Amino acid sequence: MPLRFLTAGESHGPALTVIVEGLPADIAIDRAVIDRDLRRRMGGHGRGGRMKIENDRVEILGGVRFGRSLGSPISLLIRNLDFENWAEAMSPEGERPDDEQARVVTRPRPGHADLAGSLKYGTHDARDILERASARETAARTAAGSLARCFLTAAGIEVTSHTVSVGDGVAASLSDGDFDRLLAMPDDAPMRCLDESATAAMIAAVEAARNDKDSVGGVFEVLARGVPPGLGSHAQWDRRLSARLGGAMMSIQAVKAASIGDGVEGGSRRGSLHHDPILYDPDERRFYRPTNRAGGIEGGITNGEMIRVRGFLKPLSTLPRPLPSVDLIDKQAFDAVQERTDTIPIVAAGVVGEAMVCLVLADALLEKVGGDSLTETLRNLNAYRDALSSY
Numbered sequence: 265m266p267l268r269f270l271t272a273g274e275s276h277g278p279a280l281t282v283i284v285e286g287l288p289a290d291i292a293i294d295r296a297v298i299d300r301d302l303r304r305r306m307g308g309h310g311r312g313g314r315m316k317i318e319n320d321r322v323e324i325l326g327g328v329r330f331g332r333s334l335g336s337p338i339s340l341l342i343r344n345l346d347f348e349n350w351a352e353a354m355s356p357e358g359e360r361p362d363d364e365q366a367r368v369v370t371r372p373r374p375g376h377a378d379l380a381g382s383l384k385y386g387t388h389d390a391r392d393i394l395e396r397a398s399a400r401e402t403a404a405r406t407a408a409g410s411l412a413r414c415f416l417t418a419a420g421i422e423v424t425s426h427t428v429s430v431g432d433g434v435a436a437s438l439s440d441g442d443f444d445r446l447l448a449m450p451d452d453a454p455m456r457c458l459d460e461s462a463t464a465a466m467i468a469a470v471e472a473a474r475n476d477k478d479s480v481g482g483v484f485e486v487l488a489r490g491v492p493p494g495l496g497s498h499a500q501w502d503r504r505l506s507a508r509l510g511g512a513m514m515s516i517q518a519v520k521a522a523s524i525g526d527g528v529e530g531g532s533r534r535g536s537l538h539h540d541p542i543l544y545d546p547d548e549r550r551f552y553r554p555t556n557r558a559g560g561i562e563g564g565i566t567n568g569e570m571i572r573v574r575g576f577l578k579p580l581s582t583l584p585r586p587l588p589s590v591d592l593i594d595k596q597a598f599d600a601v602q603e604r605t606d607t608i609p610i611v612a613a614g615v616v617g618e619a620m621v622c623l624v625l626a627d628a629l630l631e632k633v634g635g636d637s638l639t640e641t642l643r644n645l646n647a648y649r650d651a652l653s654s655y
């Protein structure tokens with residue numbers, strides 16, 4: 265993998281950090297681009313109280329000089345403003361205080377990492393687990409994805425997302441021109457959906473779930489435009505771009521299924537109605553498709569059409585009206601713990617999905633054309649594009 269990254273940090277610890285290694289030198293790194301993505305991740309209808317406390321901003325600690333990447337590892341930090349309310353319970357140093365001050369959790373939530381993680385790591389305080397399992401971690405991933413976005417932008421690749429459904433509110437299919445409308449959509453749009461009546465139905469589904477002290481699931485889609493044909497490979501299972509995008513999507517907390525293009529619908533369609541005919545434009549000297557049910561990938565390789573990847577978000581597991589659970593210490597039946605929670609973070613999940621798609625595409629682009637500096641990468645990419653047009 266030419267591009268790799270690691271995040272660290274707990275939900276209520278002092279900060280989140282991420283190190284991104286492998287981006288070429290001389291990419292314009294604009295802190296405002298990262299902060300904008302961080303702000304977008306905090307928004308959307310269905311978020312809970314935590315995001316009212318945080319005001320995520322990135323601090324760049326290494327790998328960038330005078331606004332340009334150096335080619336060395338880039339180190340980013342995002343402080344948790346809520347840490348001041350958790351300084352005792354989440355202190356990295358000192359003796360463990362009593363259980364109340366440590367905000368011990370012994371009643372695991374069905375559907376969260378609490379029980380499985382406590383058994384695995386041998387703790388009877390599920391806070392040791394949930395603090396890292398929490399999707400607060402995705403703030404660091406979003407920041408890493410913004411760096412990849414800065415690189416992709418220079419290579420002419422754009423990435424955006426929209427909400428496909430929440431509960432029984434389902435958006436109409438996108439049509440030509442919708443990508444630009446999504447790019448132009450205000451960052452504070454409540455559902456990041458172009459379909460107004462579906463947006464109203466989604467908001468109603470959130471409100472109904474919230475009033476019932478429940479959560480609700482949803483689906484988001486990430487789109488990438490300008491991706492050249494030939495990223496990924498059919499030659500080995502772990503080089504297939506569909507697998508890499510699917511894995512990246514499934515790595516997002518609460519995403520329980522992923523699909524490429526019309527992958528789910530294809531499971532019940534005839535082939536003649538599913539595959540995209542191949543056409544050729546002699547003026548532009550390129551192959552193209554009148555439809556894009558394949559979602560821009562065939563045989564694990566990009567085919568030059570728009571990439572379409574969906575993530576299916578399960579209903580969140582922290583329920584204001586908790587499900588039955590069993591205490592980790594005395595094994596008695598209780599209702600699960602109640603932590604502060606979102607009803608559905610669907611817009612945020614789409615932004616995190618964008619970040620993961622940016623990271624996978626940046627990695628696949630570097631694998632294809634390489635380059636230690638942006639100039640070298642773009643020279644190689646342009647030579648490859650030229651070769652395609654004389655194919």
Ligand SMILES: Cc1cc2nc3c(=O)[nH]c(=O)nc-3n(C[C@H](O)[C@H](O)[C@H](O)COP(=O)(O)O)c2cc1C
Pocket residue numbers: 312375376377397398399400402516517518519580581582583604605606607609612613616
């Ligand atoms: C942006 C985002 C925000 C989330 N917020 C919450 C939340 O407030 N409450 C909750 O129970 N789960 C939330 N989750 C999901 C949990 O982090 C996730 O369900 C949990 O870590 C268990 O992992 P799993 O669902 O992938 O098995 C969120 C997920 C995302 C992507």
